[in-house]
Amino acid sequence: MDSVEEEFTQGGMTRAVESGSCRVIGALKDAAALLPPEELTELLKTAFRYRNAIDAALSHAVGSLDCATRNVPDRKLTQGLDAHEWLSSTLQITLSAAYAQVQLAREMPKLPGVACAFAVGEISSQHASVVARCVKAVERAGGPRKEAETRLLEEARGRDPRDLFKWGLGLVHELVPHELEDEEERQRDRRCLRLEEAFRGGYEIGGYLDPVGGATLKAALNGLLGPRPKDDLRSHAQRRADGLVELARRALDSGELPVRGGVRPHITVTATLDTLLGNPGAPTALLDWGWPISGKALRHIAQDAEITPILLNEKGDPLRVGRKYRTATPKMRAALAERDRGCVWPGCDRPPEWSQKHHEIPWAENGPTDVDYMSLLCSRHHPLVSRGWTVERRTDRKVEVCPPPDWFGASGFANHGPP
Ligand SMILES: [Zn+2]
Numbered sequence: 001m002d003s004v005e006e007e008f009t010q011g012g013m014t015r016a017v018e019s020g021s022c023r024v025i026g027a028l029k030d031a032a033a034l035l036p037p038e039e040l041t042e043l044l045k046t047a048f049r050y051r052n053a054i055d056a057a058l059s060h061a062v063g064s065l066d067c068a069t070r071n072v073p074d075r076k077l078t079q080g081l082d083a084h085e086w087l088s089s090t091l092q093i094t095l096s097a098a099y100a101q102v103q104l105a106r107e108m109p110k111l112p113g114v115a116c117a118f119a120v121g122e123i124s125s126q127h128a129s130v131v132a133r134c135v136k137a138v139e140r141a142g143g144p145r146k147e148a149e150t151r152l153l154e155e156a157r158g159r160d161p162r163d164l165f166k167w168g169l170g171l172v173h174e175l176v177p178h179e180l181e182d183e184e185e186r187q188r189d190r191r192c193l194r195l196e197e198a199f200r201g202g203y204e205i206g207g208y209l210d211p212v213g214g215a216t217l218k219a220a221l222n223g224l225l226g227p228r229p230k231d232d233l234r235s236h237a238q239r240r241a242d243g244l245v246e247l248a249r250r251a252l253d254s255g256e257l258p259v260r261g262g263v264r265p266h267i268t269v270t271a272t273l274d275t276l277l278g279n280p281g282a283p284t285a286l287l288d289w290g291w292p293i294s295g296k297a298l299r300h301i302a303q304d305a306e307i308t309p310i311l312l313n314e315k316g317d318p319l320r321v322g323r324k325y326r327t328a329t330p331k332m333r334a335a336l337a338e339r340d341r342g343c344v345w346p347g348c349d350r351p352p353e354w355s356q357k358h359h360e361i362p363w364a365e366n367g368p369t370d371v372d373y374m375s376l377l378c379s380r381h382h383p384l385v386s387r388g389w390t391v392e393r394r395t396d397r398k399v400e401v402c403p404p405p406d407w408f409g410a411s412g413f414a415n416h417g418p419p
Helices: 003-007 010-034 037-070 073-078 083-091 095-110 112-119 125-140 145-156 161-175 177-189 211-225 236-254 273-277 295-302 330-340 382-386 412-416
Strands: 192-197 203-208 267-272 285-287 291-293 307-312 318-320 355-359 374-378 390-393 399-402
Touching: 003 010, 010 037, 037 073, 037 083, 037 095, 037 112, 037 125, 073 083, 083 095, 095 112, 095 125, 112 125, 112 145, 125 145, 125 161, 125 177, 145 161, 161 177, 177 211, 211 236, 267 273, 267 295, 273 295, 285 295, 295 382, 330 355, 330 374, 355 382, 374 382, 374 390
Parallel strands: 267 307
Antiparallel strands: 192 203, 267 285, 285 291, 307 318, 355 374, 390 399
16 A cells, blocks of 8 residues: 555554654653743644634534444444544543533534634634634524634634633624523523532532523622631631631521421421430430530530420330520620620621630530520631530630640640630
């Protein structure tokens, strides 16, 4: 076989892709090792442009495969699979990535200007997808598709794909306003919140909020959390998780949630008196639907508001059921806020609305619900009490905190750092 014939066989083309790629990879490795930053930047610009061009060629090939297999009876050439399923299973890419590839390949022939810019590497596959999506929206609503393509392509050369998409939505609104309204309606329809009990305890959450819903939640969380204090060691994700629970806790605390089945929404914990008192050998407490929690977790919950204690005797018969226990009335909260002006922990400046009511004599030990025996502690310092720190109100009304006896133990104060 002579070299011209060889060029048009599968083997010849595979070898061409391999040898070309090897040369590119070698040159990039050399450049990374040898070139100064300025020259390396220039080389990266060139390399990224050609990567775009390769993506365009790949997209074209995907389009050819799609066309050649789509109308074959029973999809015999792809073992009965749609093009994107076929690509996903043979190339080990996700179904959604394969679907995006096929969609892009189908759109390109309808967008000659975009296809041209993509083929020479001026724009990336993400840019091309964004343009295709926006043009499709304009077309769907009977707007001027050619004008949309031209203007989007102009913008694509100077924006990143997400920025381009936002600009594109503006264009859709300008050309066909009702289409953007319909898109918003579709986004709202996608809304969902998954809240699933995890096998090992706790809950997995996930879902999707439309732009307005998501911004509302974000604003509430940001407002609640405020700027991150320097000494706050929680991760961003942990702070957001705490914020979400705090929003729910406040909603429950406010007493403004509607009554269902004769009672306001609340959490229920079942426990024996032994568990509550932390006596050795006591059984676990049971949260809501029967998840076992420790006596320590129980006492932590018991310090908070709006609990329904169901105390059982040793046989498991309820001693007291459903008498709602409230840690503080709104009047008492106001009095506490007025007196303590926020978290009483020395050096802490978190305001009353970020603080919880702490019983100086634990509720489990019959501590009275009385302002004189309570103080405000923020959600960061309150848990320290259940880790053994004590808070004492001195006669001059100032507050003293003492670490647990083992605080200065093996690992030393310096390693823990002050809370
Ligand atoms: Zn505090």
